Amino acid sequence: MTLFQEFLALVVIICSFSACTNTTIERTSEATAVPAIATSTYSEPSLASSSTVYFSYDNYNINSTGSEKIKSLASIVKENGLNVRVEGHCDERGTREYNLALGEKRANAIAELLIINGVSSSNITTVSYGEEKPESRGSNEKSWSKNRRALIKTS
Amino acid sequence: MMQSFYKIIYLLLILSSTYLSSQLRIEITGGSDEPIRVAMVPFEWKLNSAPSQYLHEIVKKDLESFAEFAVLNPEDMLSYPSLEEEISYRDWRLLKVDYLIIGSVLKSEIEGEINIAYSILDVSRRKNIHKALIKGSVKSLKRMGHNISDRIYHKINGIPGIFSTRIAYVDKPLSDADSYDLRITDIDGDGDLSLFKSNQPILSPDWSPNGKEIAYVSFEEGTSRIYIQELATGNRRALKRERGINSSPSWSPNGNYLSAVLSKGDNPDIYLYNLRSNAWTPLTGHYGIDTEPDWSPDGKSLIFTSNRSGSPQIYEINISSMRIKRKTFEGTYNARARYLPDGKNIIYVHRRKGVFHIALHNLRTGKISILTDTFLDESPSVAPNGNMIIYATKDRETDTDILAGVTINGKTRFILPSVSGGAREPAWSPILDKY
Amino acid sequence: MQNLFAGFFVSMFIHIGLVLSLSNIFSIDLLAFQADYSQPIPAYLVYEKPKLVSKKENKIFIKKILIEPNSQIDIKEMVLKADEEILALESKASKTTTFAQKKTNLNQQNQILLFSSIIEEQIRAVWKKPIVSEEFSVELILSLVPTGEILNVKVKRSSGSDAFDRSALIAVAKVRKFENLKMPAQLFDDNFRNFTLVFKPY
Known part of the structure; x- marks a missing residue:
């Protein structure tokens, strides 16, 4: 093949490319998900008692009423060899994950005080629910103050 | 001969220098705020069966949803071309149309399949700027419509359309205090489906980068744990549980890691979870709260919330150097940041005068813009094209939890209607239909 | 050689x-x-009113001021004064002055600025920019004939985004012919026969 013929062939190829400009051919994918529903149910063990300690906003310090409550609770727990579950809760203000962390701080503060008052740490579990389980619905200080709490459940 | 050659060069030099130095430059900054006008001629329907839906109606609804486009009604058109040869550009110019879309729905050799051929035309320059043939099932006509909207949006606006994307969210109906439901919906509110139901809280859904799985936190065992659910099969797997909080999963851009929050060291810290070896590695270890991690689009760093300075603020950690840098200094509550796809901007929850807003923060210039002005705005999530965000807020009139959205320029707002009154924690999917 | x-x-x-x-x-x-200090130095204040929330178009005002030799220049005071004058001009402009009248009062540099702003306004009114970040910009070269008609457009420097380049080309195609561009032949040949248009999103 001469150089000229080669050149012609190249021109033809390039022209054929540009002739079909920008047509794209593609398939739409079908519905991307065929979701399957899973369900789960959690049930709490039967409780011997449940008491509540309240907190102020963005804070995990236990006030004097709270610490009195925990003191008397600790002696009951020790006497009867009960298990304690401490749940930390927050009001709805602030982000959910940050509140989850804050609720954990509240639960841990209670657990610490129980341990100081003689409860064995192996009998205590803590969990934070953040703002997910409010006691009272409503966006006002009345509801919020009820929701900033820790529940101490014994079983 | 030689002399004339140099003369020419000399002349060229003079010409080019005057040309370069004296040419007037006029700068146009900004532009018109008018929406882009699009006309989509009802596609010629070449099938025997009647259409279940009209593509031009699907596309019109899509394109108009963020007020960036104005789509002409078919009643206002002067002609209905389906081929390029039939177009009278003058007519469309008179109707002030910027882009014209024509096409036909054709039979396919394959049973139950259709082909859609269409073109996007630039009316002022009389140019075909995009031709495509889309194949798909008759039943997925609506998805094909969204797909066409995505392509039109991409061609005209230069960024991907998001009309085929979905939003995952957690639904807690007002009527039932002990019901939590992880759901996904198309962004137009159609195709709303339940993925997982529980009587215990569900939190923080996050899409895998390929859009096939969702990671979330469930309290179904009485304490928090991270799960990954495959959308196509519904199969769930749980991540290795540690003592304390197991929460706030965020998928790495390459899909190999999750960053999450554990409090096994007595304080909530950021950890990496290797999805192959199922092992946790700590990233931060401060006595304060570290939470809400999000990966940068390049996968090199994470932003997270920390109260190490006394109040929650946004920090960035470089994964290879482990260096931590504070990013927010304005206000006493900045939390749950998310990167925009450009990696140069972040959005987060910002408290100003006791009210929680969503703020946009340019990491380079430090400029902060408040995007929302509702009450208790939280959980912002960015659309994969970076142009819209969706967030959870309270509708104070009805006292219900709703999902609302805003374009990143703050101009257009939209609301995703919630049936149950308890929609929260939206997570925008990545681009699902590649095109 | x-x-x-x-x-x-x-x-x-x-x-x-x-x-x-x-x-x-x-x-x-x-x-x-470098400069002749014995003469007043002409300076030009080009100011643009900040964009208002309403859809009113931005107007550009040009004013020639003379700065006396060795005088202290207080820009802030000048701008404040200028603001007052804008208000006066605005109310007057709506009533009386035509382009022709304005033109005779201006020297060449001012005329270039004026015609540039006329071109800018007409392009800006029809340019619908796509969604891009601030670093994008495209440069076009326009060739005009003295009637204001656009003979030819070329992309001098692409923005890298097809959509963004196209939006600029469409804006030019929409204008097709610039109005109110009657000017002396020399001025046109020197400046407006070929010029560069730069499009920036922000």
């Missing part, structure tokens, strides 16, 4: 050297060539 260039550079070098070294002897004040 090499010799010819060498000679040229050597002579340049010597000449510059001579001028510099003799400047002291003949007390040539090189600084004096």
Whole structure:
């Protein structure tokens, strides 16, 4: 093949490319998900008692009423060899994950005080629910103050 | 001969220098705020069966949803071309149309399949700027419509359309205090489906980068744990549980890691979870709260919330150097940041005068813009094209939890209607239909 | 040929050297060539009213001011004064002045600015920019004929985004012919026969 013929062939190829400009051919994918529903149910063990300690906003310090409550609770727990579950809760203000962390701080503060008052740490579990389980619905200080709490459940 | 050659060069030099130095430059900054006008001629329907839906109606609804486009009604058109040869550009110019879309729905050799051929035309320059043939099932006509909207949006606006994307969210109906439901919906509110139901809280859904799985936190065992659910099969797997909080999963851009929050060291810290070896590695270890991690689009760093300075603020950690840098200094509550796809901007929850807003923060210039002005705005999530965000807020009139959205320029707002009154924690999917 | 260039550079070098070294002897004040301080210096204030929330178009005002030699220039005061004048101009402009009247009052530099702003306004009114970040910009070269009609458009420097380049080309195609661009032939040939249009999103 001469150089000229080669050149012609190249021109033809390039022209054929540009002739079909920008047509794209593609398939739409079908519905991307065929979701399957899973369900789960959690049930709490039967409780011997449940008491509540309240907190102020963005804070995990236990006030004097709270610490009195925990003191008397600790002696009951020790006497009867009960298990304690401490749940930390927050009001709805602030982000959910940050509140989850804050609720954990509240639960841990209670657990610490129980341990100081003689409860064995192996009998205590803590969990934070953040703002997910409010006691009272409503966006006002009345509801919020009820929701900033820790529940101490014994079983 | 030689002399004339140099003369020419000399002349060229003079010409080019005057040309370069004296040419007037006029700068146009900004532009018109008018929406882009699009006309989509009802596609010629070449099938025997009647259409279940009209593509031009699907596309019109899509394109108009963020007020960036104005789509002409078919009643206002002067002609209905389906081929390029039939177009009278003058007519469309008179109707002030910027882009014209024509096409036909054709039979396919394959049973139950259709082909859609269409073109996007630039009316002022009389140019075909995009031709495509889309194949798909008759039943997925609506998805094909969204797909066409995505392509039109991409061609005209230069960024991907998001009309085929979905939003995952957690639904807690007002009527039932002990019901939590992880759901996904198309962004137009159609195709709303339940993925997982529980009587215990569900939190923080996050899409895998390929859009096939969702990671979330469930309290179904009485304490928090991270799960990954495959959308196509519904199969769930749980991540290795540690003592304390197991929460706030965020998928790495390459899909190999999750960053999450554990409090096994007595304080909530950021950890990496290797999805192959199922092992946790700590990233931060401060006595304060570290939470809400999000990966940068390049996968090199994470932003997270920390109260190490006394109040929650946004920090960035470089994964290879482990260096931590504070990013927010304005206000006493900045939390749950998310990167925009450009990696140069972040959005987060910002408290100003006791009210929680969503703020946009340019990491380079430090400029902060408040995007929302509702009450208790939280959980912002960015659309994969970076142009819209969706967030959870309270509708104070009805006292219900709703999902609302805003374009990143703050101009257009939209609301995703919630049936149950308890929609929260939206997570925008990545681009699902590649095109 | 090499010799010819060498000679040229050597002579340049010597000449510059001579001028510099003799400047002291003949007390040539090189600084004096920069500006004539004995005359008032003309300066131009080009100011744009900040965009209001309403859809009113931005207007550009040009005003010639004279700065006396050795005077302290208080820009802030000038701008404040200018603001007042804008308000006065705005109320007046709506009633009386035509482009023709304005034109006669301005010198060439002012005229270039004026016609540039006329072009800018007409393009801006029809440019619908796509969604891009601030670093994008496209440069076009426009060729006009004296009637204001656009003969030819070329992309001088692409923004890298097809959509963004296209939006600029469409804006130009929409204008097709610039209105109110009647000007002296010399002014047109020197500046507006070919010029560069830069499109920036923000």
